[in-house]
Amino acid sequence: MIDIHSHILPKIDDGAETWEMSLAMARIAVEDGIKTMAATPHMLNGVYNVSRDQILTQVEELRRRLKEENIDLEIVAGADTHVTQDFMTHLNDGTLLTINDAGKYILVEFPQSILEQATYDMLFEIQLAGVIPVITHPERYFDIQRNYRIAYKWAESGNIIQVTAASLVGELGEAAQTSAMRLLKEGIVHVVASDAHSTEWRRPVMSSARRLVADVLSEDHAELIFLERPRCIVAGDYVEVPSPEDVKPSGKPSWYRKLQERWF
Numbered sequence: 528m529i530d531i532h533s534h535i536l537p538k539i540d541d542g543a544e545t546w547e548m549s550l551a552m553a554r555i556a557v558e559d560g561i562k563t564m565a566a567t568p569h570m571l572n573g574v575y576n577v578s579r580d581q582i583l584t585q586v587e588e589l590r591r592r593l594k595e596e597n598i599d600l601e602i603v604a605g606a607d608t609h610v611t612q613d614f615m616t617h618l619n620d621g622t623l624l625t626i627n628d629a630g631k632y633i634l635v636e637f638p639q640s641i642l643e644q645a646t647y648d649m650l651f652e653i654q655l656a657g658v659i660p661v662i663t664h665p666e667r668y669f670d671i672q673r674n675y676r677i678a679y680k681w682a683e684s685g686n687i688i689q690v691t692a693a694s695l696v697g698e699l700g701e702a703a704q705t706s707a708m709r710l711l712k713e714g715i716v717h718v719v720a721s722d723a724h725s726t727e728w729r730r731p732v733m734s735s736a737r738r739l740v741a742d743v744l745s746e747d748h749a750e751l752i753f754l755e756r757p758r759c760i761v762a763g764d765y766v767e768v769p770s771p772e773d774v775k776p777s778g779k780p781s782w783y784r785k786l787q788e789r790w791f
């Protein structure tokens with residue numbers, strides 16, 4: 528598996544607290560079957576003053592320490608960028624960090640109180656700048672929990688939807704899980720990531736969520752969501768996502784019925 532969203536870098540945000548914890552998180556990830564992880568500290572969230580240079584330097588340091596400890600986890604750089612008034616200024620002047628610094632995909636987090644139209648405008652502006660937004664954990668927004676159609680429109684307009692592994696398996700509460708399953712059912716969970724913050728709470732673990740996706744959708748879907756699409760995102764390659772309508776054929780596939788029975 529490839530994990531495109533984690534807070535494994537230490538002492539930079541609310542993720543790992545020490546280098547020891549970063550290494551312990553890396554061991555958990557490897558044990559779980561994760562081969563590559565993007566280190567994506569919060570940027571522009573108004574709490575942590577994190578620069579791209581700081582992230583790139585820490586990524587180098589983490590790589591060095593992983594090698595020293597013989598931990599076979601590839602680390603790429605990135606950032607969990609929060610949408611602010613001056614987001615576009617920062618994106619255009621190159622002070623933000625796209626995934627793997629490839630200039631193609633950027634993790635985007637909206638404020639909890641989403642202004643629906645403002646999100647469409649902002650996402651469009653980011654796309655115009657040549658970068659594809661990867662919208663992090665929409666299932667955890669109250670507005671999406673009330674109305675998944677907003678996320679549907681995000682998916683329809685060419686954005687990538689990233690759901691948190693822990694949400695799918697119920698570790699982040701019932702509302703997040705129900706919402707995640709709804710997005711899965713609608714065919715708009717493009718990628719799953721750990722968004723890991725520590726070795727205890729929100730761990731770098733995705734295999735249980737992968738098993739669930741393989742079970743309710745299919746092994747092929749799980750491969751796309753946990754490996755193939757993340758691989759393209761890290762490489763800066765084109766990610767093919769089906770239009771939401773395509774994954775809801777009129778003769779509903781068995782997984783659609785299964786989800787319907789279990790969840791809705």
Ligand SMILES: [Fe+2]
Nearest residue numbers: 532534607722
């Ligand atoms: Fe995050």
